[in-house]
C-alpha cells in the first residue's frame with residue numbers, strides 16, 4: 001500500500017514527467033560525512049564572531065553565543081546568498097540596491113531595473129546568465145515571472161557561477177548551506193506541493209538546463225518559504241526577499257533576545273538585551289502583537305512547529321487569556337470597565353469576567369456585521385480613491401471597533417495606523433499626531449519595535465518642540481539598540497533630534513528675555 005506522501009510524490013512526478021532522484025541525494029553514510037564537513041567549516045567561520053551552531057532535539061540547528069553580547073551589539077551581519085526586489089506593475093526597484101528612483105530597465109530582458117551603472121556592474125555576472133534565459137521567453141511570459149521564480153533562478157545561477165569559480169564562495173556563502181536548510185516536505189499539504197512542482201517546472205523551462213531536478217527545485221521552494229526573509233527598509237516597509245543561510249540558522253521566540261533588520265540588503269542581527277555566553281540567539285519570525293493562538297497558528301502554517309517560548313507556554317493561564325482577550329476579544333458593555341467577555345454556557349450571550357454585565361449575542365453580531373460590510377466597502381489602496389472618502393470610511397470603522405473591541409485591540413490599532421498614514425500624506429500634522437498618540441500605548445503593550453517609528457512621527461509633527469524633544473529622545477534610545485547609528489535613517493533621526501533640541505533651547509531663551 002502506498003502511503004499519502006508516496007501518492008503525492010507520484011502525482012507530482014506524473015505532473016512533471018520526471019522520476020530521477022534529487023541530485024543532492026547521498027547514501028546514509030555519505031550524507032552524514034557531508035553534513036559533518038559542512039558543520040566544521042561553518043563552526044570555524046563563526047568561532048571568532050563569538051558564535052557556535054548546536055543541534056537541539058526539538059528545534060534542529062540553533063545558534064548559540066560563546067561570549068557575552070550587550071544590547072545593540074551586532075551579533076551577525078550577512079550579505080544575501082540571493083535576493084530580489086518585490087517588483088510589481090505598480091512599483092519597481094533596483095535589483096542591486098532596492099532604490100526606487102532613477103531606474104532604467106535592462107534593455108535586453110526588459111524585466112530587471114538598475115538605478116546606476118555601478119549597480120548594474122555589481123550584478124552583471126549573474127544577470128548576464130539570467131538575462132539570456134529571460135530573453136528567450138515570449139514577452140508576456142517574461143513579464144509574468146514573479147519575484148519567487150526569479151529568486152530560484154538566481155539561486156541556481158549563483159550556485160553554477162560559484163561551482164565554476166567565476167564568483168568566489170566561502171564557509172558562510174555557499175550552496176551547501178542552502179542544502180542544509182529545513183524544507184518540511186513531509187508536512188506540506190498536497191495542494192502546496194503541486195504548486196511548488198509547477199513553479200519548479202517553470203524554473204526548468206526558463207533555465208533550460210538538461211540536468212535540473214524538479215523535485216529538488218520544488219523542495220528548494222519549500223526551503224524559501226520557511227527560511228527566506230522579507231527585506232525591509234529602516235521603517236519596516238517591505239522591499240524584497242532574500243536568502244541569508246547563516247541568519248536562517250536562528251530559531252524563533254515570541255519573546256526574542258535579538259532583532260533582525262536590514263541595512264540596504266545586508267541582514268543585521270542585533271542583541272536587544274544583554275545576552276550571556278552560552279545563550280541561544282532568538283529572533284521573532286512573525287508579528288508578535290497577536291494573541292498566543294494567532295501566533296501559534298501563523299508559526300504552524302508557515303514554519304511547521306509549535307512554539308514553546310516563555311509567552312507561548314502560558315497558553316490557557318489567566319495572564320495569557322487576559323492578554324489575548326484585550327488584543328483580539330470583545331470588550332465589556334460598560335466603557336469604564338476593562339474586563340473581557342466570556343461566552344455564557346447557556347449560549348445566550350457573553351458575560352464580562354470582571355463586572356458580570358451581559359452583552360447579548362445579537363448586539364455583538366449586529367456590530368460585527370456592520371463592521372464587515374464597512375470593511376468590505378473600504379478600498380484596498382488609498383491611491384485608487386479619494387483621501388477624504390477613505391478617512392470617513394476608516395473613521396466609521398474605528399467608531400464601530402471602539403464599541404466592540406478593547407482600546408488596545410489589534411484591529412483598532414490597524415485602522416488607526418491606516419488613518420495615520422493618510423493624515424501624514426495629507427500633511428495634516430495635528431490630526432496625525434492625535435492618532436500617533438493613540439497607537440503608542442498599544443505598541444508599548446505588544447511590540448516595541450514598531451513603537452520607535454511612531455514615536456518619531458509623534459516627535460516630528462507640529463510646533464510642540466518640548467514634546468518633540470522628549471519623543472525623539474525616546475525613539476533614539478530604542479532605535480540605537482535595534483538599528484545601530486550608522487544608517488542614513490538613523491543619521492537623519494539624530495539630526496532631527498539635534499534640530500529639535502536647538503529649537504527648544506532657542507524658545508526657552510526667548511521666553512527668558
Ligand SMILES: C[S@@+](CC[C@H](N)C(=O)[O-])C[C@H]1O[C@@H](n2cnc3c(N)ncnc32)[C@H](O)[C@@H]1O
Nearest residue numbers: 059060061182226227248249250251252303305
Ligand atoms: C529558519 S529555520 C531555523 C533553523 C532550523 N532550526 C534548522 O535546523 O535549520 C526555521 C525552522 O526551525 C525550526 N524552529 C525555529 N524556531 C523554533 C522553535 N522555537 N521551536 C521549534 N522549532 C523551531 C522549525 O523547524 C522552523 O521551520
